[in-house]
Amino acid sequence: MNPTNVNINMNVDRMTSSLPSNHPAAGDDVLFPDVYVLEILLAILAFLLIHSLRQKKRRGLPEWPVVGMLPSLIGAVRNNIYEWVSDVLRRQNGTFHFRGPWFSNLKCVVTSDPRNLEHLLKTKFPNFPKGQYFRSTVRDLLGDGIFNADDDTWQRQRKIASIEFHSSKFRQLTVESLVELVHARLLPVLEDCSAKATHIDLQDILLRLTFDNVCMIAFGVDPGCLRPGLPVIPFARAFEDATEATVLRFVTPTFIWKSMRCLNVGIERRLKESIKSVNEFAEHVIRTRKEEMLDLRDAHDTKTERSDLLTVFMRLRDESGKAYSDEFLRDICVNFILAGRDTSSVALSWFFWLLDKHPEVEDKIVAEICRIIRERGDCGAKISGDVIFRAEEVKKMEYLQAAISEALRLYPSVPVDHKEVVEDDVFPDGTILKKGTKVVYAIYAMGRTEGIWGKDCREYKPERWLRDGRFMSESAYKFTAFNGGPRLCLGKDFAYYQMKFAAAAIVYRYRVKVVEGHPVEPKLALTMYMKYGLKVNLIKRNESELQEHFKT
Numbered sequence: 001m002n003p004t005n006v007n008i009n010m011n012v013d014r015m016t017s018s019l020p021s022n023h024p025a026a027g028d029d030v031l032f033p034d035v036y037v038l039e040i041l042l043a044i045l046a047f048l049l050i051h052s053l054r055q056k057k058r059r060g061l062p063e064w065p066v067v068g069m070l071p072s073l074i075g076a077v078r079n080n081i082y083e084w085v086s087d088v089l090r091r092q093n094g095t096f097h098f099r100g101p102w103f104s105n106l107k108c109v110v111t112s113d114p115r116n117l118e119h120l121l122k123t124k125f126p127n128f129p130k131g132q133y134f135r136s137t138v139r140d141l142l143g144d145g146i147f148n149a150d151d152d153t154w155q156r157q158r159k160i161a162s163i164e165f166h167s168s169k170f171r172q173l174t175v176e177s178l179v180e181l182v183h184a185r186l187l188p189v190l191e192d193c194s195a196k197a198t199h200i201d202l203q204d205i206l207l208r209l210t211f212d213n214v215c216m217i218a219f220g221v222d223p224g225c226l227r228p229g230l231p232v233i234p235f236a237r238a239f240e241d242a243t244e245a246t247v248l249r250f251v252t253p254t255f256i257w258k259s260m261r262c263l264n265v266g267i268e269r270r271l272k273e274s275i276k277s278v279n280e281f282a283e284h285v286i287r288t289r290k291e292e293m294l295d296l297r298d299a300h301d302t303k304t305e306r307s308d309l310l311t312v313f314m315r316l317r318d319e320s321g322k323a324y325s326d327e328f329l330r331d332i333c334v335n336f337i338l339a340g341r342d343t344s345s346v347a348l349s350w351f352f353w354l355l356d357k358h359p360e361v362e363d364k365i366v367a368e369i370c371r372i373i374r375e376r377g378d379c380g381a382k383i384s385g386d387v388i389f390r391a392e393e394v395k396k397m398e399y400l401q402a403a404i405s406e407a408l409r410l411y412p413s414v415p416v417d418h419k420e421v422v423e424d425d426v427f428p429d430g431t432i433l434k435k436g437t438k439v440v441y442a443i444y445a446m447g448r449t450e451g452i453w454g455k456d457c458r459e460y461k462p463e464r465w466l467r468d469g470r471f472m473s474e475s476a477y478k479f480t481a482f483n484g485g486p487r488l489c490l491g492k493d494f495a496y497y498q499m500k501f502a503a504a505a506i507v508y509r510y511r512v513k514v515v516e517g518h519p520v521e522p523k524l525a526l527t528m529y530m531k532y533g534l535k536v537n538l539i540k541r542n543e544s545e546l547q548e549h550f551k552t
């Protein structure tokens with residue numbers, strides 16, 4: 001007798017002993033309950049078989065009583081959830097309903113259809129805000145900042161920030177801060193690693209670069225994450241911890257994280273502490289900036305005035321003529337740091353990984369950079385490594401722009417985004433949307449959709465972005481890496497400039513070689529980090545290699 005039978009019989013014995021003696025099973029026939037159990041098992045098996053055949057016929061996700069489609073999701077999370085969503089969307093012609101367990105938040109419509117995206121992000125924009133669920137989940141960290149606001153609060157910040165982002169003073173700030181960060185900080189760290197022939201985590205280095213950069217733009221303060229020795233910076237650490245803990249709320253039932261917050265325990269306690277550190281840092285910067293502005297005003301000095309976002313918002317007045325509160329100023333800065341801290345660095349990490357697999361693309365980028373330097377007319381003197389690209393040269397790097405866009409198409413920094421339906425609506429593909437429904441748009445899946453990009457959609461081909469050698473942008477509803485419509489990424493131009501400037505500085509000097517056998521896969525987070533970072537070796541380009549490009 002196998003051990004399973006022993007167990008069943010033991011349980012049955014216990015059951016039968018409590019039955020009245022005239023019950024047919026109460027006597028000596030212990031085999032009868034085994035048949036009973038067998039029948040139940042067979043019934044379950046038949047149910048599962050019929051159910052799965054029905055689901056297969058519908059080509060949809062299997063949906064079970066109570067747990068809904070959760071079993072499929074659990075399987076997907078253990079592998080690559082983005083590939084899984086892409087596959088389901090391909091089978092369901094671009095849109096499907098996901099229903100999680102009863103009484104959970106996991107209910108939404110998922111789409112990758114560009115017609116639906118245009119409807120959602122532009123045509124019916126007011127009907128699809130971020131929504132109450134999102135706002136209440138991230139409010140502790142983001143307050144009323146642009147990322148978390150809808151309606152008037154959002155519109156006001158968007159308008160002011162948009163004017164600022166397009167001002168010449170701001171552009172100058174971004175150009176200068178990047179020269180400083182790349183040449184005085186990034187390249188020395190890379191040079192050290194190349195000289196010692198040790199490998200580094202390029203993703204970590206790039207994250208430090210963009211964190212310092214966005215803090216300089218938002219706060220006018222350089223936290224100094226990217227320095228030799230790669231120090232741990234308390235503010236950067238607190239910011240990272242706060243973001244990670246906030247993201248966890250999305251996969252935790254609301255009543256659980258709210259109870260934990262109330263009791264101040266576990267991850268919610270750590271979140272509270274991290275937010276406190278972020279706030280203390282922000283309050284300190286705001287306080288000292290106020291003092292600095294007063295000093296400048298007293299000295300009638302307008303020349304040394306800063307042009308970071310914090311200073312811009314501090315000079316403005318709200319609709320009732322009052323200065324913005326410190327709390328609101330904090331929200332503005334924290335939101336911009338969140339928006340710009342890791343999106344560009346993560347995109348660059350995937351770009352360098354793709355480049356390692358496509359040396360022909362790398363050659364073309366080096367050739368383009370060398371051609372642009374040659375146009376200066378003093379190339380011989382500039383090959384040696386101290387080249388600093390000028391803003392107009394970075395603009396001319398169109399092949400590089402195509403190569404970065406292609407990386408973003410396949411590995412968008414924000415792989416999925418979401419909205420909430422205000423009033424009942426219907427998508428252009430016929431999907432019915434009930435008020436309150438959450439809509440998820442699958443940006444990663446869009447890059448892998450043949451109907452959008454053709455049969456070679458999974459291949460890395462920067463040429464698809466070029467017409468007669470010039471970079472051609474795509475509709476935001478096909479290429480949604482930067483979102484679209486009124487909420488199009490405000491930092492898009494800046495991000496391209498930043499990524500091109502940093503990538504050109506690196507590619508021109510080094511061949512970035514991914515360490516053999518290093519595993520590369522996306523992490524499950526709001527931003528598509530590489531789960532294990534990007535371990536690389538940097539091989540310095542020699543002059544003769546660059547001279548070859550200068551000749552061609």
Ligand code: HEM
Binds near residue numbers: 347495
């Ligand atoms: C490769 C780099 C970047 C990518 C792929 C990217 C992508 C996105 C996406 C998808 C959104 C929409 C998010 C949402 O509403 O849920 C967004 C919004 C935004 N991004 Fe970016 N972003 C990048 C870099 C930056 C940078 C460097 C900054 C600023 C320094 C920035 C500032 C913003 C802001 C302020 C918003 C909010 C716009 C609004 O809601 O009106 N982004 N970005």
